[in-house]
Amino acid sequence: MTVREKKEGPMKTEDILDTKSTRRDFMKSLSITAAAGSAGLVTGGCVGKGSTEEMGLKWEEYFKKNYRLMTQQEKDDTVTRLERLAKIQHDLDIQVSDQEPREQVLFGYAFNISRCKGYMDCVEACVQENNLDRNSKTQYIRIFELNPGQLDPTSGDGKYHHEVPVEDKFYMGVQCFHCENAPCIKACPTKATWREPDGIVVVDYDWCIGCRYCMAACPYWGRRFNWGQPEVPKEEINLKQHYLGNRLRMKGVMEKCTFCIQRTRQGKLPACADACPTGSRVFGNLLDPNSEIRFVLKNKKVFRFKEELGTDPKFWYFMD
Amino acid sequence: MTTNPHTGFIAFVSDCARWALSGGTGFKIYLAALFSLMGAGAFAYSQQFQTGLIATGMSNIVSWGLYISNFTFFVGVAAAAVMLILPAYILKDKDLHKVVIIGEGVAVGALIMCLMFITADMGGPLKVWHMIPGIGLFNWPSSILTWDMIVLNGYLALNAIVPLYILYCNYHNRPPVDWKYRPFVFLSIFWAVSIHMVTAFLYEGLPARPFWNNPLLGPRFLASAFAAGPAVIMLVLIAIKQNTDHVVDTKIFSKLQRIIVVSAVINLVMLFSEVFKEFYAFTHHSLSAQYLFFGLDGHSSLVPWIWTAISLNILGTLLFAFAPSKWSPRYLMVAAISLFSGIWIEKGFGLIIPGFVPSPMGEVVDYVPSSVEILITLGVLATGAFVVTMLIRPALAIDKQYKKYQETVG
Numbered sequence: 049m050t051v052r053e054k055k056e057g058p059m060k061t062e063d064i065l066d067t068k069s070t071r072r073d074f075m076k077s078l079s080i081t082a083a084a085g086s087a088g089l090v091t092g093g094c095v096g097k098g099s100t101e102e103m104g105l106k107w108e109e110y111f112k113k114n115y116r117l118m119t120q121q122e123k124d125d126t127v128t129r130l131e132r133l134a135k136i137q138h139d140l141d142i143q144v145s146d147q148e149p150r151e152q153v154l155f156g157y158a159f160n161i162s163r164c165k166g167y168m169d170c171v172e173a174c175v176q177e178n179n180l181d182r183n184s185k186t187q188y189i190r191i192f193e194l195n196p197g198q199l200d201p202t203s204g205d206g207k208y209h210h211e212v213p214v215e216d217k218f219y220m221g222v223q224c225f226h227c228e229n230a231p232c233i234k235a236c237p238t239k240a241t242w243r244e245p246d247g248i249v250v251v252d253y254d255w256c257i258g259c260r261y262c263m264a265a266c267p268y269w270g271r272r273f274n275w276g277q278p279e280v281p282k283e284e285i286n287l288k289q290h291y292l293g294n295r296l297r298m299k300g301v302m303e304k305c306t307f308c309i310q311r312t313r314q315g316k317l318p319a320c321a322d323a324c325p326t327g328s329r330v331f332g333n334l335l336d337p338n339s340e341i342r343f344v345l346k347n348k349k350v351f352r353f354k355e356e357l358g359t360d361p362k363f364w365y366f367m368d
Numbered sequence: 369m370t371t372n373p374h375t376g377f378i379a380f381v382s383d384c385a386r387w388a389l390s391g392g393t394g395f396k397i398y399l400a401a402l403f404s405l406m407g408a409g410a411f412a413y414s415q416q417f418q419t420g421l422i423a424t425g426m427s428n429i430v431s432w433g434l435y436i437s438n439f440t441f442f443v444g445v446a447a448a449a450v451m452l453i454l455p456a457y458i459l460k461d462k463d464l465h466k467v468v469i470i471g472e473g474v475a476v477g478a479l480i481m482c483l484m485f486i487t488a489d490m491g492g493p494l495k496v497w498h499m500i501p502g503i504g505l506f507n508w509p510s511s512i513l514t515w516d517m518i519v520l521n522g523y524l525a526l527n528a529i530v531p532l533y534i535l536y537c538n539y540h541n542r543p544p545v546d547w548k549y550r551p552f553v554f555l556s557i558f559w560a561v562s563i564h565m566v567t568a569f570l571y572e573g574l575p576a577r578p579f580w581n582n583p584l585l586g587p588r589f590l591a592s593a594f595a596a597g598p599a600v601i602m603l604v605l606i607a608i609k610q611n612t613d614h615v616v617d618t619k620i621f622s623k624l625q626r627i628i629v630v631s632a633v634i635n636l637v638m639l640f641s642e643v644f645k646e647f648y649a650f651t652h653h654s655l656s657a658q659y660l661f662f663g664l665d666g667h668s669s670l671v672p673w674i675w676t677a678i679s680l681n682i683l684g685t686l687l688f689a690f691a692p693s694k695w696s697p698r699y700l701m702v703a704a705i706s707l708f709s710g711i712w713i714e715k716g717f718g719l720i721i722p723g724f725v726p727s728p729m730g731e732v733v734d735y736v737p738s739s740v741e742i743l744i745t746l747g748v749l750a751t752g753a754f755v756v757t758m759l760i761r762p763a764l765a766i767d768k769q770y771k772k773y774q775e776t777v778g
């Protein structure tokens with residue numbers, strides 16, 4: 049419990065005095081406390097000495113809508129609440145973005161099998177960027193080491209622990225493939241997971257009920273569940289967050305690769321593509337005829353994993 | 369006491385509560401045992417609630433375990449009430465009509481267990497309201513899970529309301545009015561098949577999991593349910609026969625036995641068909657079956673279970689099929705228990721876990737339920753037994769009273 053340890057919020061003296069000064073305010077604070085009590089119940093933790101403000105925020109958070117149904121105002125409000133809560137609870141100055149997808153953008157990814165040497169810098173960068181749980185060693189990306197003559201990660205070794213590159217081996221990275229016809233989305237009973245207009249398949253962590261039906265439905269093992277309370281050492285937390293991306297998750301919810309939505313919507317590369325020392329990872333806008341990804345799709349022989357399932361992933365493999 | 373001095377709903381409820389709870393020492397011990405199991409389950413659940421599902425043995429690879437296995441099995445038990453409802457109400461079978469209420473009671477208990485297992489399995493149980501149409505977002509008709517919620521809750525309502533109405537009438541010494549409940553009976557027959565088919569579709573509809581993505585799954589669910597469900601009902605009837613002065617006609621047992629034999633044989637035929645397909649022409653998609661029956665890459669935790677299940681299945685079927693004409697209750701009990709536990713293992717563990725192994729990335733891990741998981745499961749099972757007991761005892765009491773009344777009047 050390093051990060052999530054409950055700390056008492058900085059209660060301002062004026063606040064306390066203020067709420068006690070008049071009868072009306074007193075009643076108001078009473079109702080907030082009542083709300084806070086139930087909020088403590090619904091947020092499922094031992095609430096202990098959380099401040100009234102924290103309880104009120106949690107209460108409002110509990111009753112908020114699915115992200116897709118929120119108005120812009122409601123989105124901004126929840127973002128403000130989340131930032132405030134992070135400050136109160138963990139003394140963190142996070143910035144949560146609710147940046148919308150950009151027009152005329154459809155993200156795609158291509159992976160060069162002949163270049164990848166299995167260094168796993170991408171994995172490390174992803175863990176850092178996306179605030180992945182260090183306790184369970186969650187990874188969105190996995191690299192499989194394959195023998196010549198195979199082109200299927202299911203027959204490879206996804207747990208190698210030795211120095212790379214190894215002669216006569218090659219490497220294939222997998223992650224969520226952001227399927228256009230995604231079985232995970234179809235399966236979700238609460239519409240807590242969907243495909244954004246720019247092609248990113250996201251999860252609304254606050255809306256997910258943790259039934260894991262999407263996980264059973266994904267043919268690529270693209271999803272990760274928070275079995276316990278995820279933990280990230282405070283000094284390693286990436287403060288630049290997105291509501292649908294790398295903001296800190298809670299126990300009991302589903303998460304997955306978001307093509308680093310907090311970076312890519314600002315025109316940056318995903319952390320994995322940025323970190324790759326061999327240049328095996330190509331990311332870009334499929335609708336832009338001059339993008340590198342379009343070049344790859346046009347000039348290389350590409351293939352996709354488990355094409356026969358008709359999921360139409362936005363993730364291709366190619367060779368030099 | 370030929371007429372019932374009490375009338376009205378409050379008297380009905382309080383009398384039912386009295387009938388449900390009063391009993392001899394044996395009954396008190398039974399209740400105490402159920403309560404302690406329920407208490408242990410509640411305690412374990414409070415732990416799971418605090419720490420999250422990490423308290424279970426599940427993982428990102430085997431992401432459903434004991435809870436969903438039991439859920440799947442008990443949907444079948446619930447559906448099986450139709451095997452009594454259909455002959456009793458539609459074919460007007462007098463013998464089965466006498467025990468149909470027990471079938472319905474078992475169905476209600478089983479459904480309550482199903483809903484509890486689903487809740488226990490959820491990562492965010494306090495967010496269930498996200499699934500309620502109107503205030504939440506209900507992904508219907510796309511998600512089969514939403515279909516399953518509709519059919520389960522609908523079936524629960526049907527199986528609670530129809531018997532409640534009939535008992536309420538009988539309590540007031542009048543026969544139920546046909547047109548008031550018959551339509552619901554018809555509906556519940558159709559509904560019983562649908563709860564089990566939809567639950568099968570939950571798995572069948574996932575191309576990601578070749579082990580489940582098999583059109584035989586739905587029909588097999590039904591066949592095994594119609595064997596295991598009546599076996600449970602038979603156990604309850606034996607318990608009633610042994611422990612109360614309520615007479616259970618032997619004809620009822622023979623009829624149930626016939627239903628069980630037919631369904632169990634159909635179930636076994638389909639099982640062999642499946643085994644043939646998986647192993648005659650072994651493909652990549654048969655790895656799950658290999659894991660289940662023989663083990664894979666040195667992982668073989670399910671192997672002893674599935675062979676036990678198959679042996680029990682065959683043993684139970686044979687015992688029922690070749691029952692001597694003069695069987696003792698003990699004989700039937702052994703037969704029912706072996707068939708029931710065989711199907712329980714096969715359709716619970718044996719169906720759910722291999723769906724996840726090997727993972728879509730080809731990884732093989734074993735799943736072992738944690739003690740928290742086992743305690744919660746036991747707690748839910750005890751709750752189910754408690755519910756069934758609490759429903760059936762007043763039902764029998766009312767039944768008896770009504771019969772007495774009919775005798776004095778008629």
Ligand code: SF4
Nearest residue numbers: 224225227232266270
């Ligand atoms: S790879 Fe899996 S998680 Fe990702 S979009 Fe496709 S089905 Fe969904």
Ligand code: SF4
Nearest residue numbers: 236256257259260262
């Ligand atoms: S785990 Fe969450 S995202 Fe996945 S299907 Fe269930 S509610 Fe939807």
